Amino acid sequence: MKALARLAKAPLLPVGFWLAGLVAFTVLAIDGLFVGANPVFVVARLTAYVTVGTLAAVTVAFVAMLGLACGMMLTWLGEPTNPRLIVVAMCRSYWWVGSYVWLGVALLAIDPPVALTALEMVEPHALEARIGGTAAFTWMARLRHVALAGFLVTVAWLLAQQSKPLNAILSVAFGAAALAALTTALGFLAGEPTPV
Amino acid sequence: METPFGKHHWFGNFCCAVAVLLIGLASGMGIADWISSMPTETLTSMGGARPTESSIDRTAWELFAFILRRNMTVFVVLLLGLVSAGTVTIVVLLGNGIAIGQLIGFAKGAGMSNVAVANLLLPHGVLELGALCVAGAVGLQGARIALRLPTLNRACLGSLRLGLVLAYGLASLSVAAGIEAFVTADYAESLRGWS
Numbered sequence: 001m002k003a004l005a006r007l008a009k010a011p012l013l014p015v016g017f018w019l020a021g022l023v024a025f026t027v028l029a030i031d032g033l034f035v036g037a038n039p040v041f042v043v044a045r046l047t048a049y050v051t052v053g054t055l056a057a058v059t060v061a062f063v064a065m066l067g068l069a070c071g072m073m074l075t076w077l078g079e080p081t082n083p084r085l086i087v088v089a090m091c092r093s094y095w096w097v098g099s100y101v102w103l104g105v106a107l108l109a110i111d112p113p114v115a116l117t118a119l120e121m122v123e124p125h126a127l128e129a130r131i132g133g134t135a136a137f138t139w140m141a142r143l144r145h146v147a148l149a150g151f152l153v154t155v156a157w158l159l160a161q162q163s164k165p166l167n168a169i170l171s172v173a174f175g176a177a178a179l180a181a182l183t184t185a186l187g188f189l190a191g192e193p194t195p196v
Numbered sequence: 197m198e199t200p201f202g203k204h205h206w207f208g209n210f211c212c213a214v215a216v217l218l219i220g221l222a223s224g225m226g227i228a229d230w231i232s233s234m235p236t237e238t239l240t241s242m243g244g245a246r247p248t249e250s251s252i253d254r255t256a257w258e259l260f261a262f263i264l265r266r267n268m269t270v271f272v273v274l275l276l277g278l279v280s281a282g283t284v285t286i287v288v289l290l291g292n293g294i295a296i297g298q299l300i301g302f303a304k305g306a307g308m309s310n311v312a313v314a315n316l317l318l319p320h321g322v323l324e325l326g327a328l329c330v331a332g333a334v335g336l337q338g339a340r341i342a343l344r345l346p347t348l349n350r351a352c353l354g355s356l357r358l359g360l361v362l363a364y365g366l367a368s369l370s371v372a373a374g375i376e377a378f379v380t381a382d383y384a385e386s387l388r389g390w391s
Binding site: 037038039042043046050051053054056057058060061062064065068082083084087186189190191 | 227231232234265266268269272273276277279280283284286287288291294298345346348
């Protein structure tokens, strides 16, 4: 039991849990939607895998940005902080994101997506419609805010172990605001220009 | 560059970024060849696919803005490698390399000559990919930052010269987007009319 408790406190275990879940979810989702040896499906599968890989890496970067912002705010508030404390708090909060992804895996296993046909692939909104019609994806979209809130609350709780609770909450709020600003700016940059 | 992150490592990191991009490029070309060698009977029924109106009705200036925004996003995302031990940089460089490699592979598979492919890609590609590799070199410093996390200070972070890198990226990608929107697009159009 003690060994299990010690394992649960290991900082990298939640990250591994999340990564394993993400791999399982990606394989189930992509290989469920794009089935067959048709080159169109091969290209779609490849593109989807590269996209998920990029998203996973960007997620790690965003969490690191959140950690940086939290650390900066804690330092500014005069709390004793160090990189290890921040890294451990971020990593251990991954239990939430990992659970969220594994829930998606369970939902996909119960109700797998119906594969797209080659003719559907050329229809502009067929993929969106198929994703909208799959219970696992719909529930994942609904629950993403719960996972995010759980993640942030856990970060605040873990930081509060070493600093004043109010300062920990303030640092997480600042980090979340900084991250929101960054994602909004990136979204604005990547978005289509408005027609003149 | 005379400070810890800059002095000895930036050129090595730039070479690493170029190498990752080239690995992606080779993989992309291999994938394109592999896909081209597959049976294509099922594709004949899908020949009616046409580009959407929005992709056709773009003026050169709109195309310029579109390309610049997309490339700047990739540039900024490559810099996120600084806070993710270089992971984002490697994945994004590899992904972009694969995309470009596939493009070249499919173009050559469709019978386009080497000269035509070079004319389409090189004029803007040299500046564009050069800028992205510079961002990649900076992003790859993230691995070193992660290793030195406990001893990081303001001087170390200042030596990254992110302002200068961003200014260079904006300038270089603007010129590249200008060439792509005003020169390459016309050349591509002439190739389409010719074939």
